[in-house]
Amino acid sequence: MTLESAGHPLLRQEVAKLHLVNPDDVLIITPQEGIYIAMHCLVDYFSRTYGDDRSHVITTYPAYQSLYENLHTLRCQVDYWMVKESGDGWYFDMADLRQLIRDDTRLLVVNFPHNPTGYLLPEDQWREIIEICERRNIFLFSDEMYRLSNNDQSAPLVSACTAMTNSVTLFGVSKTLALPGLRIGWLCTKHSTLMTSMKSFRDYITICCSAPAEILALIALRNKNEILKRTLAIIEKNLHLLADFFREYEDVFEWRAPRACTTGLVKLKGWLLRLGNGGAKGFCERLQEEAGVLMLPSAVYEFDDNCVRLGFGRTDLKYALIALREFLRRNKP
Incomplete structure (x- = not known):
C-alpha cells in the first residue's frame, strides 16, 4: 500500500495536528465510506478478539442512519441511547446509558454535537463516557462531523481519538468547514491494528480519494x-x-x-x-x-x-x- 492510498501526506499531517495524533493514525475517506469501513472493521475485530457472533452495540438515537443500519446489516445486537426532552431542550441521560451497558458490550457509537437535535454533551459527561469505555473495555466510535460549531463560545469537546486508544473519530470538511462538495473526511484512531485493517478494507472500495479534492481540503485546513x-x-x-x-x-x-x-x-x-x-x-x-x-x-x-x-x-x-x-x-x- 502506498502512503497516498491513505491520503495525501500533507493533508494527513494537518488532520493529525487538529486531533493531536500521528499522521499514521489518519485515513482520508469520504464520510459515508468511512462509516461503512469503520463498522465492518470494528465488528470483524470483535469477532476475532472475542469470538462474538453478534456483537452488542449502543448508539445514540435518533441519528444519521448509517451509524446504526450498518450495524444491523452486520447482525449486531443494537440498543438505542434515546434522546430525551425537558424544559431546557433535548438531552441524553447518562443514567440511561449506564443501564444499557452489558458485560458483553463491545462498542458505543455517539454523535456530538448531535444531528438532528444540535445537542452538545457537557464536558464532564463526555469525560465520564471516556472513563466508562476505558474501564469496561468498550470501543468508542465518535461521529464528530459538526465539531467546532459551538455557537455559545464554549470550547469543543476533545476528540475521542485524542482521548483514548480504543476509539475512532469521524470528521471532515463537509459541515463546519463548509466544503461538502469535496466529499473529504477522515477516520482517526491510535489503535494500530484497527487502522491497518481499515486501510486494507478501503483498498477493496475506492482505494483513494480524489487528489484535487484532497489538495483543496488541505488548503481549507490550513485556513480553518x-x-x-x-x-x-x-x-x-x-x-x-x-x-x-x-x-x-x-x-x-x-x-x-x-x-x-x-x-x-x-x-x-x-x-x-x-x-x-x-x-x-x-x-x-x-x-x-x-x-x-x-x-x-x-x-x-x-x-x-x-x-x-x-x-x-x-x-x-x-x-x-x-x-x-x-x-x-x-x-x-
Missing part, C-alpha cells in the same frame, strides 16, 4: 480559523433570525436553540400537525410542494412524527423564512 470565523458568524446571524421567527409563531412551533451544530429539532403544535396527511411528514410535504422549503420530518429518523429537522447553516435562511411565513399565512385556519 478564517473558515470557522465565517461559519460561526453565519450561525450567529441565523440563530437571531430563528429566535425572532419562533417568537412570532410560538403557538405552532416549539424551538430551543442548540449550543452547537447547524441543525435543530423543532416540535410542531396545533394546526400544523393537521396539514396534509397529518403529522410532521404531511407538513413537510406540503411545505416543499407549495413553498419550495425543505425540512425533514422526524419520521425520516424513525422518530415520533411531530418534529422537523431544521438546518440553519446557509446564508439564504432569511429567504426560506420569508417563504415559510407566507406558507403559514396562507394555510392558517
Whole structure:
C-alpha cells in the first residue's frame, strides 16, 4: 500500500495536528465510506478478539442512519441511547446509558454535537463516557462531523481519538468547514491494528480519494480559523433570525436553540400537525410542494412524527423564512 492510498501526506499531517495524533493514525475517506469501513472493521475485530457472533452495540438515537443500519446489516445486537426532552431542550441521560451497558458490550457509537437535535454533551459527561469505555473495555466510535460549531463560545469537546486508544473519530470538511462538495473526511484512531485493517478494507472500495479534492481540503485546513470565523458568524446571524421567527409563531412551533451544530429539532403544535396527511411528514410535504422549503420530518429518523429537522447553516435562511411565513399565512385556519 502506498502512503497516498491513505491520503495525501500533507493533508494527513494537518488532520493529525487538529486531533493531536500521528499522521499514521489518519485515513482520508469520504464520510459515508468511512462509516461503512469503520463498522465492518470494528465488528470483524470483535469477532476475532472475542469470538462474538453478534456483537452488542449502543448508539445514540435518533441519528444519521448509517451509524446504526450498518450495524444491523452486520447482525449486531443494537440498543438505542434515546434522546430525551425537558424544559431546557433535548438531552441524553447518562443514567440511561449506564443501564444499557452489558458485560458483553463491545462498542458505543455517539454523535456530538448531535444531528438532528444540535445537542452538545457537557464536558464532564463526555469525560465520564471516556472513563466508562476505558474501564469496561468498550470501543468508542465518535461521529464528530459538526465539531467546532459551538455557537455559545464554549470550547469543543476533545476528540475521542485524542482521548483514548480504543476509539475512532469521524470528521471532515463537509459541515463546519463548509466544503461538502469535496466529499473529504477522515477516520482517526491510535489503535494500530484497527487502522491497518481499515486501510486494507478501503483498498477493496475506492482505494483513494480524489487528489484535487484532497489538495483543496488541505488548503481549507490550513485556513480553518478564517473558515470557522465565517461559519460561526453565519450561525450567529441565523440563530437571531430563528429566535425572532419562533417568537412570532410560538403557538405552532416549539424551538430551543442548540449550543452547537447547524441543525435543530423543532416540535410542531396545533394546526400544523393537521396539514396534509397529518403529522410532521404531511407538513413537510406540503411545505416543499407549495413553498419550495425543505425540512425533514422526524419520521425520516424513525422518530415520533411531530418534529422537523431544521438546518440553519446557509446564508439564504432569511429567504426560506420569508417563504415559510407566507406558507403559514396562507394555510392558517
